[in-house]
Amino acid sequence: MTETPFGDRLRAAMDAHGPFCPGIDPHAALLESWGLPDTVEGLADFARTCVEAFGGAVACVKPQSAFFERFGSAGVAVLEDTLAGLRAAGTLSLLDAKRGDIGTTMAGYAWAYLSSDSPLRADAVTVSPYLGYGSLRPALDLAAATGRGVFVLTLTSNPEGPSVQHAVRDGRSVAAGVVDGVTADNAAARERGGLGSVGMVVGATVGSAATDLGLDLAGSAAPLLAPGLGAQGGTPAALRATFGDALPQVLGTSSREVLAAGPDVGALRAAARSAADALVTALDTPPT
Numbered sequence: 001m002t003e004t005p006f007g008d009r010l011r012a013a014m015d016a017h018g019p020f021c022p023g024i025d026p027h028a029a030l031l032e033s034w035g036l037p038d039t040v041e042g043l044a045d046f047a048r049t050c051v052e053a054f055g056g057a058v059a060c061v062k063p064q065s066a067f068f069e070r071f072g073s074a075g076v077a078v079l080e081d082t083l084a085g086l087r088a089a090g091t092l093s094l095l096d097a098k099r100g101d102i103g104t105t106m107a108g109y110a111w112a113y114l115s116s117d118s119p120l121r122a123d124a125v126t127v128s129p130y131l132g133y134g135s136l137r138p139a140l141d142l143a144a145a146t147g148r149g150v151f152v153l154t155l156t157s158n159p160e161g162p163s164v165q166h167a168v169r170d171g172r173s174v175a176a177g178v179v180d181g182v183t184a185d186n187a188a189a190r191e192r193g194g195l196g197s198v199g200m201v202v203g204a205t206v207g208s209a210a211t212d213l214g215l216d217l218a219g220s221a222a223p224l225l226a227p228g229l230g231a232q233g234g235t236p237a238a239l240r241a242t243f244g245d246a247l248p249q250v251l252g253t254s255s256r257e258v259l260a261a262g263p264d265v266g267a268l269r270a271a272a273r274s275a276a277d278a279l280v281t282a283l284d285t286p287p288t
């Protein structure tokens, strides 16, 4: 039986905890600053502490697959345990894997992250549309069938992003094409005034790019993951200018800024709560 759609589950979690999603990004430098070895045992300790601190305290948590994969299969096993820990805590997981491939291979990735039977299943996954939005179809369809979500890179937070995402063909930017696809996939949710299960990634550092490119973010009904807060220079106060009337759809995320508060579980949780509170204030969407 299909679960409640991801968009509805995310809306409820954002209303309950504020629109913030801390990342679990166990960089070598962070392991060191937490007094942990740069080994799979250090990784496991780090991730366990994050699950303990964030579970039940925030809307969603975003483990970054790269920092688990660098330890090979043992690191991937830690990622499986981390996702299971978040499930047990009743907290939504967004696996940051940024996958994108031709349709048949995409189906393999989709099964890995979005099937109800996979050990690496998450509530949602990040995907890259640069093989064409349509190549994501297996992930979009499986997510819809299993009550999960997909976040599509649209305007990324890094300085290299605009060279691809702002490029124009036949009078339309690449980013506008992504927004078209996402808007079509969220049509049913938009009609009933809800949040869709197909999200977009729009960096907290992109300034006026969405307006400049004529993107209708509010009309997409997409949850809008906004990375780049903190370490990359983005601030909650700047989100209003970037997102305009799409502010209620924004889910802010940061990793290093919050993780620097560890390894103390209470301090880490307090840092995540304070980031969530800052977003509530900046976005003027008080938790109900």
Ligand SMILES: O=C(O)c1cc(=O)[nH]c(=O)n1[C@@H]1O[C@H](COP(=O)(O)O)[C@@H](O)[C@H]1O
Binding pocket: 023, 025, 064, 096, 126, 155, 156, 157, 158, 201, 203, 227, 228, 229, 230, 231, 232, 253, 254, 255, 256, 257
């Ligand atoms: O999809 C993402 O989360 C993402 C997209 C993007 O445009 N920029 C971006 O920084 N991210 C991710 O967000 C996290 C940012 O980490 P901090 O810069 O430490 O907050 C990393 O895991 C990035 O891979």
